[in-house]
Every structure is written in C-alpha cells, then in structure tokens.
Amino acid sequence: MKHATVSVDGTRLKSLLDGVNQFGFSPETGGYNRLAFSESDMACRNWFMEKMQAEGLDVRMDPVGNVFGRFGPADGPCVIVGSHLDTVADGGAFDGSLGACAALEAALALRDANYAPSCAIEVVATSEEEGRFGGMLGSQAMTGQASLDWVNSARDSDGVLLKEAMRVAGLDWARVPEARRSPQDVKAFLELHIEQGPVLERAGCAIGIAEEVSGVCYLEVQLSGVANHSGTTPMDLRCDAFAGLTDISASIPELIAKLGTEQSRITIGKVDLVPNHPHTIAGRATFSIIIRDTSRDVMCALRDAMQRRAEDAAERHGLTFTLTPKSWLDPQKLALELAEATEHAVKELGLTYQRMPSGAGHDAQTMQTLCPSGLIFIPSQRGISHSPEEYSVWSDIENGANALLHTLIKLTS
Ligand SMILES: [Zn+2]
Numbered sequence: 498m499k500h501a502t503v504s505v506d507g508t509r510l511k512s513l514l515d516g517v518n519q520f521g522f523s524p525e526t527g528g529y530n531r532l533a534f535s536e537s538d539m540a541c542r543n544w545f546m547e548k549m550q551a552e553g554l555d556v557r558m559d560p561v562g563n564v565f566g567r568f569g570p571a572d573g574p575c576v577i578v579g580s581h582l583d584t585v586a587d588g589g590a591f592d593g594s595l596g597a598c599a600a601l602e603a604a605l606a607l608r609d610a611n612y613a614p615s616c617a618i619e620v621v622a623t624s625e626e627e628g629r630f631g632g633m634l635g636s637q638a639m640t641g642q643a644s645l646d647w648v649n650s651a652r653d654s655d656g657v658l659l660k661e662a663m664r665v666a667g668l669d670w671a672r673v674p675e676a677r678r679s680p681q682d683v684k685a686f687l688e689l690h691i692e693q694g695p696v697l698e699r700a701g702c703a704i705g706i707a708e709e710v711s712g713v714c715y716l717e718v719q720l721s722g723v724a725n726h727s728g729t730t731p732m733d734l735r736c737d738a739f740a741g742l743t744d745i746s747a748s749i750p751e752l753i754a755k756l757g758t759e760q761s762r763i764t765i766g767k768v769d770l771v772p773n774h775p776h777t778i779a780g781r782a783t784f785s786i787i788i789r790d791t792s793r794d795v796m797c798a799l800r801d802a803m804q805r806r807a808e809d810a811a812e813r814h815g816l817t818f819t820l821t822p823k824s825w826l827d828p829q830k831l832a833l834e835l836a837e838a839t840e841h842a843v844k845e846l847g848l849t850y851q852r853m854p855s856g857a858g859h860d861a862q863t864m865q866t867l868c869p870s871g872l873i874f875i876p877s878q879r880g881i882s883h884s885p886e887e888y889s890v891w892s893d894i895e896n897g898a899n900a901l902l903h904t905l906i907k908l909t910s
Contacts, residue, residue: 500906501845503610505602505898507891513598516548517541517582518590527885528587529594533625533634534562534666538583545582545597545622552605554620560672561638561663562624567617568604569909575617576908577868578603578687578901581626581635581860588627589691589887591894595875596689597622599898603905614909616684623860630659631824636863638676648673678867685835685908686864689873689901691889693857695880703896704843704850705874706836710862711760711854712828714788714796717821718745718807722814724772724780736815739770739779744810745803752806756798760854762789763799791828791854829862835871835904842903848896857882873900 521530521537531538542564549566550556556566564582567575580596600620607614623635630651637643648670651659660670692698697705722736746765753761764787771781786803790796804820811818836852843850853874855862861872875897878888 500610500612500910503606503612503902503906505599505606505895505902507895509605510598510602510895510898513548513601514590514594516544517594517598520544521584523587526587529584529590530586530588531582531584532586533583533627533629534662534668538624539666541582542622542624549601549620553608554604559638559676560668561634561643561676562666562668563635563639563676564622566601566604566620568608568620569614569617571617573616574682574684575619576685576687576905577619577621577683577864578905579621579623580688580690581623583625583627583629585627585883587885588883589885591691591887591889592693592882593626593690595691595889595894595897599689599901602898603902606902607905612906616909618905618909626860629653630662633858633860633863634659636860638673639678640863640867641677642863642866643673645671645673680867683868685832685868686861686870687835687873687901687904687908688859688861688871689875689897690859691877691882691887692874693877693880693882695877696853697851697874697876698878698880700851701849702851703848703875703893704900705853706839706843706850707831707855707861707872707874708836708852709791709828709830709854710859710872711762711789711791711856712793712796713824713826713858714800715823715825716786716788716800716803717783717823718786719781719783719819720807720811720816721781721818722816723778725778727776727778730778735778737778738782738816741810741814741816741818742768742782742784744813745806748806752799752802756795756802758790758792758795760789760791760856761795761799762856763787763803789856793827796828826858829865831861831865831872832869835869835908838907839871839873839900839904842907843900846896846899846903848900871904873897873904
C-alpha cells in the first residue's frame with residue numbers, strides 16, 4: 498500500500514498533451530491532422546520518443562512506427578500501456594493522444610515515487626490506429642495480424658499505397674513482421690481513452706471500464722434503376738434508386754427493435770447518387786451500411802435482415818441490387834481481470850464508475866488477442882469526437898490518468 502498516494506502530475510501531463518498537439522494543428526478548422534505516416538505524424542512520434550529518452554526511458558521505434566519507452570527491468574516480460582498518436586482528418590485534441598500522454602505521465606510519476614515495478618512497464622504510442630489504410634496497423638503488427646500480402650496491397654481512400662506512405666516516412670514495409678511481440682514478453686496491455694460517446698456524461702460517472710468492444714460489419718450496397726426526367730416521369734412509372742435507399746434506411750429502427758440489442762448500431766453514412774442532379778431521378782445509389790454490436794450472432798442476424806430489406810426495396814422500386822461485404826471485425830471481450838484491477842483502483846480513488854461496452858474500435862481489442870487487455874474511458878463533453886469540438890474537462894482527464902496509474906500499480910507490484 499505504500500504507493501497508494503502516488504498521483505499524476507497534472508501540469509506535466511498538460512505539457513505533454515500540448516507538446517503532442519503542436520503537431521498537425523490547423524488554425525483554419527481548429528482540428529488536428531496527424532494522418533498515419535504523414536510528416537506531422539512522424540514528427541510527433543519522434544518528438545514523443547525524444548521526450549521519453551530525455552526522461553531516461555529506454556526508447557525504440559518498431560518497423561511500423563510504434564514508439565516504445567521502457568521503464569523498470571531491462572529484461573523479462575512487460576506490461577504495455579498507451580494509445581495512438583495518429584488522428585483522423587481534423588480530429589480532436591484528446592483521441593489517442595490522451596492515452597499515450599497519460600501512460601508516459603503514469604510511468605514518470607512511478608519513477609519519481611521510486612517505485613520498482615515487478616516487471617517492466619513499456620509506454621507505447623501506437624501507429625495507424627485510425628484506419629487510414631483500413632486496419633489498425635500498429636497493434637495488428639504487434640499481434641501478428643498484419644500479413645505482408647495485405648501490407649503490400651493496402652491503399653488509403655486517395656489510392657496511396659501503404660508501403661509507399663511507409664517508405665516516405667522512413668519505414669520499410671518488408672520488416673513489418675519484425676514488429677510482432679511474443680505472448681511470453683507481454684503480460685498485459687492497458688489503454689486510457691476518451692469515451693467518444695455521451696454515456697458517462699449522461700450518467701454523471703467519472704470513469705468507464707470497458708468490458709467488450711463491438712464488432713463492425715461493413716457492407717456496400719448498390720441499387721440501380723433508371724435516371725429519368727423528374728417532370729415527365731409519373732410517380733408510379735419510376736425506377737428510383739434513391740427511393741429504394743430511403744426505404745432501406747427507414748426500416749432500420751424497426752429492424753433493431755426486432756432483432757437487435759441496446760448495443761446495436763446501423764449507420765448509412767456514405768451515399769453516392771448518380772447523376773446527383775436536382776431535376777433527374779436517381780439512376781444509381783451506392784451506399785455504405787455499417788452494423789455494430791457486441792454479439793456476433795446479433796451482427797449476423799442484422800446483416801441478413803438488411804440484405805432482405807435491400808431485396809424487398811429493390812423489388813418494390815424496380816431496381817437491381819448488389820451487396821458487397823467490405824469488411825468484418827468480430828466483437829471482442831476484454832480481460833475480466835484487468836477490468837477488476839481498474840475497478841479496485843477506481844474504488845480506492847473514490848471515483849464514480851460504470852462498466853460498459855465500447856461502441857468504437859480501439860487498439861485494446863487487437864491487443865486482447867495477444868495478452869489480457871483493458872480499456873478505461875473518461876467522459877467526452879456532449880459525446881463528440883473525431884471533430885475539433887472534441888473536449889474533456891481537465892478534472893476528468895486527471896481522474897482518468899490516476900485510474901490508469903493505479904491500475905498499472907496493481908498489474909506490476
Ligand atoms: Zn482513438
């Protein structure tokens with residue numbers, strides 16, 4: 498119990514966050530742009546690595562750009578703690594960066610308290626978590642899930658090859674397999690992250706302890722009808738692709754009520770209409786359907802039901818349709834023992850908390866395939882994230898960092 502009173506240094510944590518956020522800031526939008534392997538992303542990684550080195554940690558960058566700072570025993574297994582430094586386009590100030598900075602601050606607070614961990618603590622700033630190239634390359638490489646075939650061919654939405662972006666960033670894509678960690682070397686992984694949703698704020702809870710992460714099913718649907726004059730074509734003689742799309746979209750709430758759970762989410766977020774002209778009936782609609790739930794069976798049931806809705810809508814409006822499965826990520830249960838360690842730590846700190854699922858994807862779900870992994874949330878103001886409006890109040894940030902610190906003590910004492 499002699500470390501029961503250790504706490505993070507809020508001023509130092511703030512300066513670490515400010516340090517990270519000097520990279521990629523856009524004065525026009527107020528957002529942060531550290532797209533994976535961009536100049537600002539790599540400059541930020543190097544800054545973070547130098548910062549850890551200056552603090553006396555043993556640092557290295559692995560072949561996919563994950564940055565590590567080791568504290569404690571030089572040999573033997575470690576607990577990895579951290580989050581990602583890359584952002585989406587015009588992302589917020591806390592998504593990922595908070596978890597990386599809080600992990601470093603926790604290690605420094607322990608060092609300052611002359612804490613001798615029973616195994617090493619490796620602070621990590623993971624790379625390419627936001628999926629610019631369609632995966633979570635940093636953690637997937639650590640867990641052996643990034644095949645060279647995939648790395649060789651993956652592209653971002655502008656068609657830029659992953660391996661080319663890595664080359665420009667000074668990384669060798671052929672060395673990706675070397676980033677793999679062995680299960681014997683990693684005892685646990687722990688991540689602090691903003692919730693990116695409204696649940697904690699609404700419940701008035703300081704801390705969320707994630708028990709599981711929703712899976713993601715990505716379908717692409719194309720409805721094809723006849724583009725025609727909006728004035729001369731009677732309503733009952735149309736093959737309107739947009740009308741088919743709206744039928745499918747309108748059926749979502751009823752479908753979730755029938756087959757889904759409280760964790761079910763179905764989103765049509767990207768739509769391309771052709772010709773997309775005010776005076777022309779839409780001849781073609783191509784759109785995304787994203788299905789999320791914490792149960793694989795529920796995801797399958799929702800996917801099958803969406804397919805039937807698309808068939809029905811196509812028939813009703815005289816359309817042909819194709820449905821292409823683009824990707825599938827299984828739901829992932831996180832480690833119960835880590836959730837319990839955090840729960841104990843949070844109780845000792847006297848913080849309010851609740852256990853909850855994570856609707857968003859995180860490195861912790863990938864790391865769980867390698868080692869027991871835990872994920873701690875703090876409230877996001879109005880639940881907003883992936884936006885310059887993203888905000889968390891400072892007291893919540895410090896509480897979260899202390900919850901991370903004291904969970905870490907439980908894992909390494
Ligand atoms: Zn994130």
